[in-house]
């Protein structure tokens with residue numbers, strides 16, 4: 365992770381990780397980062413926060429997956445028709 | 453269920469159509485460079501063939517985003533088997549390989565001047581183009597980087613006094629980028645692949661350049677940063693399943709090192725990787741009818757009143773090489789900027805671009821295999837014969853014609869390279885962003901760039917071949 369550089373735009377108030385000083389635009393990202401990178405150092409409350417953030421992320425991923433699936437199906441059928449019309 | 457029957461039938465139809473395209477659209481790459489024979493017409497409209505390729509990449513990116521389990525991705529990427537160290541064996545392989553390479557280098561230069569001037573019987577031409585240009589990179593990305601055990605110039609510098617100046621840090625790997633583009637330029641402009649004498653002169657010139665560089669800046673620094681061939685093999689080797697880590701040999705899943713952060717450490721590394729992709733696209737383009745037409749158009753334009761045809765053609769080839777490279781580089785760089793905006797992150801666009809660059813090596817490897825597999829197969833008997841009897845090669849060596857389906861493989865190689873790149877970029881993004889949705893979103897612009905690269909290279913594969921005009 366040492367090669368990753370961050371830049372905070374002036375006027376922003378980032379959520380900064382107290383373990384490695386990395387800035388994040390939202391509390392949620394910071395919570396996820398702490399859970400992924402500093403798990404052994406976390407307090408019980410921070411671990412609970414992490415689990416909550418994980419659950420939120422899982423829901424968001426679920427709805428993303430549905431939309432992605434819809435896209436794939438759409439692409440599949442578009443190409444099915446294109447091939448039916450233009451191929452051979 | 454009747455609907456199932458219709459769908460199944462349509463699917464079979466679609467697959468037959470795709471396979472027909474694969475089988476019919478491309479014919480064998482032939483000759484020493486990438487000049488090709490005229491090819492048959494497509495069975496489907498070309499735009500549909502290109503769109504299918506692009507959609508394959510886009511759909512795979514969406515599919516990859518279904519894999520959201522960090523632990524699973526991590527376990528795939530950290531899977532490795534360590535081989536016994538055997539330092540003595542490795543040292544002897546290195547000594548043997550480098551000795552052979554130095555002898556080979558001297559023989560190549562000598563025979564280039566004194567041997568037969570027929571390219572398909574010349575050891576110089578065959579070893580350079582079939583061996584080093586086509587064969588060794590294939591070994592590098594499919595097996596493991598063989599160059600450290602071969603590099604003849606490095607072997608020569610071990611007996612010379614080296615390191616008079618410190619290699620400037622600010623140079624990074626930029627000299628290697630200038631070097632690789634110059635090599636490609638020389639390959640296009642000069643008849644190095646057809647006249648052994650010219651090639652021998654080029655090899656001699658390159659040897660002087662790289663040995664001088666190593667003497668001035670020290671062998672380690674020079675070959676790590678500035679020697680284009682060594683840097684090329686290092687990058688291709690990053691795709692390979694066999695990796696050297698801290699002196700031990702490890703077998704990993706092919707490409708899984710591309711998600712590591714230590715493959716690309718500087719902007720110049722990105723520029724080099726893009727140069728690899730552009731180099732193959734460029735030499736593919738100028739050996740097609742479309743490429744020949746572009747050059748002819750320029751040469752026959754009003755500009756011809758100002759300049760003679762050949763210098764104007766050289767200028768056109770050079771301009772195309774430089775502008776195309778800048779466009780490819782800018783597209784990738786811009787994707788990094790867009791990715792930063794999309795993901796709403798504080799990570800700099802430079803860091804994002806650095807982290808997502810190594811997967812592009814899989815694309816470069818796929819292009820390389822697509823372009824050179826035919827050449828490798830058709831000329832490997834000639835290479836073998838020239839190596840076995842370098843002083844009296846057969847006047848009329850055996851040249852194999854790869855079967856037609858072989859070229860269908862080209863399309864498969866391009867697609868497989870992109871799919872591997874998509875997957876590794878996915879893994880890299882997961883490593884970079886704590887939020888998995890941000891990681892997925894950071895991929896969009898890069899996937900678009902990859903779709904662009906795919907369409908361009910599939911388009912090149914579908915064009916009839918031609919000899920680049922106005923050159924020797």
Ligand SMILES: [Zn+2]
Pocket residue numbers: 381382383384385386397398401402
């Ligand atoms: Zn931290």
